[in-house]
Amino acid sequence: MRLVQGLLEFIEKSPTSFHAVEQVRQELLEHGFQELREQEMWRLEQGGQYFVTRNQSSLIAFQVPRGEIGSFRIVASHSDSPTFKIKENPEKESSGYVQLNTERYGGMLCASWFDRPLSVAGRVMIRTDSGEIQSRLVCCGRDLVLIPNLAIHMNRTVNDGYAYNAQTDMLPLYGGPGAKGSFDREIASLAGVEPEQVLCSDLFLYNRMKGTVWGAQNEFISAPRLDDLECAYTSLQAFLDGNDRPGVPVYALFDNEEVGSGTKQGADSSFLETVLRRIVSSAGLPEEQFYAAIASSFMISADNAHAIHPNHPDKTDPTNPVRINGGVVMKFNANQKYTTDAVSGAVFREICRRAGAPLQTFVNRSDMLGGSTLGNIANSHVSLNTVDIGLPQLAMHSCYETAGVQDVEAMTRALTTFYNTEITTLADGSYRLS
Numbered sequence: 001m002r003l004v005q006g007l008l009e010f011i012e013k014s015p016t017s018f019h020a021v022e023q024v025r026q027e028l029l030e031h032g033f034q035e036l037r038e039q040e041m042w043r044l045e046q047g048g049q050y051f052v053t054r055n056q057s058s059l060i061a062f063q064v065p066r067g068e069i070g071s072f073r074i075v076a077s078h079s080d081s082p083t084f085k086i087k088e089n090p091e092k093e094s095s096g097y098v099q100l101n102t103e104r105y106g107g108m109l110c111a112s113w114f115d116r117p118l119s120v121a122g123r124v125m126i127r128t129d130s131g132e133i134q135s136r137l138v139c140c141g142r143d144l145v146l147i148p149n150l151a152i153h154m155n156r157t158v159n160d161g162y163a164y165n166a167q168t169d170m171l172p173l174y175g176g177p178g179a180k181g182s183f184d185r186e187i188a189s190l191a192g193v194e195p196e197q198v199l200c201s202d203l204f205l206y207n208r209m210k211g212t213v214w215g216a217q218n219e220f221i222s223a224p225r226l227d228d229l230e231c232a233y234t235s236l237q238a239f240l241d242g243n244d245r246p247g248v249p250v251y252a253l254f255d256n257e258e259v260g261s262g263t264k265q266g267a268d269s270s271f272l273e274t275v276l277r278r279i280v281s282s283a284g285l286p287e288e289q290f291y292a293a294i295a296s297s298f299m300i301s302a303d304n305a306h307a308i309h310p311n312h313p314d315k316t317d318p319t320n321p322v323r324i325n326g327g328v329v330m331k332f333n334a335n336q337k338y339t340t341d342a343v344s345g346a347v348f349r350e351i352c353r354r355a356g357a358p359l360q361t362f363v364n365r366s367d368m369l370g371g372s373t374l375g376n377i378a379n380s381h382v383s384l385n386t387v388d389i390g391l392p393q394l395a396m397h398s399c400y401e402t403a404g405v406q407d408v409e410a411m412t413r414a415l416t417t418f419y420n421t422e423i424t425t426l427a428d429g430s431y432r433l434s
């Protein structure tokens with residue numbers, strides 16, 4: 001339960017990817033990690049613990065071993081979730097109301113965003129009195145906007161299926177006529193500056209509803225952004241648990257998975273590769289060592305998975321039903337949208353066995369396309385044995401998702417064991433775990 005409470009707190013303090021990275025950053029600093037900047041030369045010390053952020057929305061942390069670099073043990077997850085981004089010049093007057101003009105970020109379940117108090121958070125770039133440009137994270141912290149449904153009497157067939165139009169159906173209500181012109185002031189005051197000092201912003205809607213543990217035996221958790229903050233949090237706990245095995249443990253948290261990862265800070269960027277290269281080169285080792293280390297490394301791509309739905313069991317593969325509280329999920333896909341193959345699957349299954357963590361398997365129905373994730377995308381930059389896993393959940397991409405209490409602990413245990421296991425490649429296809 002301590003882990004679950006920690007997770008819910010982490011989610012509540014992480015309304016956007018910027019805030020999630022800031023939470024992780026603070027926790028790493030508290031644990032004695034040292035912050036690096038990509039813009040500077042790195043002088044890493046043996047036994048040193050470091051992290052670096054990119055765009056304030058992606059983060060990579062690692063620990064330099066006392067011995068040789070050898071290999072990397074990486075767990076990667078994502079910091080972003082589907083939401084609505086607030087456009088430039090957001091105020092839109094309509095019939096005596098002021099609405100905010102927004103656009104979709106990622107593929108959300110639209111219906112879940114209606115009729116609930118929402119708020120605004122993100123990053124504001126300001127001009128300081130001395131003329132510098134600085135970033136401020138802002139979080140409104142009160143119920144500020146809401147997307148009202150159209151009454152059933154005005155949309156009689158809505159329950160037969162409805163195609164939501166992001167421009168005409170989904171703009172949040174912000175205020176009455178008196179609210180006109182106040183949004184920029186509100187944001188500026190959250191950033192602690194005058195409106196004319198605000199140069200630009202990345203602002204998003206978020207669901208303020210607190211996470212909760214519920215069910216006949218308190219077996220379920222529901223919260224916003226479980227995909228993928230549940231993996232971000234559990235992998236962080238495992239990483240911070242410390243380890244004494246040879247090799248470099250790496251914690252990676254990427255932004256923009258929900259929009260295809262193709263940004264300078266996403267999994268489809270140079271970020272991971274650059275950091276791993278710099279770990280090797282700042283230890284004074286030749287490039288040759290980097291290639292050998294990558295070939296000896298292992299990555300876990302941790303992104304939530306679909307549990308079987310009680311009302312729609314037919315949507316799940318007939319021989320691979322995934323159950324909430326059934327443990328960590330390992331994902332397979334013949335077309336390699338998931339990176340798991342017999343090698344990485346075998347290694348991870350053995351790790352879970354040693355951890356005493358229950359493991360289940362996910363495969364899409366053969367007549368259904370699945371979602372994508374970050375493992376195979378990261379592999380196109382840094383190619384190494386990788387397994388795709390996640391925690392079972394319902395209602396993925398709803399603004400209030402549901403998962404299992406016991407799975408949080410199972411995942412943390414499995415990943416702690418992973419970070420504490422040295423995986424040695426004896427020959428192509430032969431491995432020793434110690």
Ligand code: CO
Nearest residue numbers: 227228303304
């Ligand atoms: Co995800």
